[in-house]
Amino acid sequence: MNGPNPPGPAEVTTSHHDGVLGRMRARSVGRRRPATPEVVLVQGMGVADYLMPGLLALGRWTRATLVELPGFGGSGDPPHELSVPEFGRCVADWLTAQRLGPVLLAGHSSGTQVAARVAIGRTDVAAVVLASPTVDPAARGPLRLLARWLWDGRREPPGLTRVHRAEWRRAGPRRLVHTARAHLDDALEEAVARLRVPVLVIHGRDDVIGTARWARRLAGLAPDGECVEVPGAHTFPWLDPEAWSEPVRRLSVRVGGGARDG
DSSP states (O other): OOOOOOOOGGGOEEEEEEETTEEEEEEEESOOBTTBOEEEEEOOSSOOGGGHHHHHHHTTTSOEEEEOOTTSTTSOOOSSOOOHHHHHHHHHHHHHHHOOOSEEEEEETTHHHHHHHHHTTOTTEEEEEEESOSOOGGGOSHHHHHHHHHHHHTTSOTHHHHHHHHHHHHHOHHHHHHHHHHHHTOOHHHHHTTOOSOEEEEEETTOOSSOHHHHHHHHHHSTTEEEEEESSSTTHHHHOTHHHHHHHHHHHHHHHOOOTTO
């Protein structure tokens, strides 16, 4: 069984930003709507295309942009291999340059670690979405994380690997290993505890990279946190793009007051 293909370029607006640590590509869908925050989505570890179906689902009720980190996807190479705080600095610089106003800042997988760091203390982030957050403390070791990743892979649709392959080749094994280590060294829970905006944690029911217990714990660390469970494994937005759109839209209504009709 193959998964859906990323949408064609006619549906997407592509832009580039020469940032503090390298050129960044951003792909946007949808249109701005009054009183509805835009969604800014940070890619997962080394790969971005798999999030395009989910981005399109968000774009049906707001403008949604997928930000690609230096060294990955369609972005340029960084001057050196980056840490999680440095990835966060890149996204913060991108946000400042775009002047989008209050946004919902979302991350998927390792992108949650970047998004949470960026949101600390910023006035242009209305809420944070953490979808399939990493790294579960129970998997905080190279071998344990690898084992969970392989285990989760058995639950993902076969077409997903095909989509990832070109981006893995572009990044190369050395950069991917460095990036995995950098995220293992970062504690998402410390950043979440410092957030003062609403936090929505979305957990795939069959996700074994991060557990439901970990997702609930993260939501509990935020002063205004919520955890929702949706069908699917770690990369649930690939197979079921609508699964996260509705919870994120409800959050948008709560913090922005718009998009009630989708």
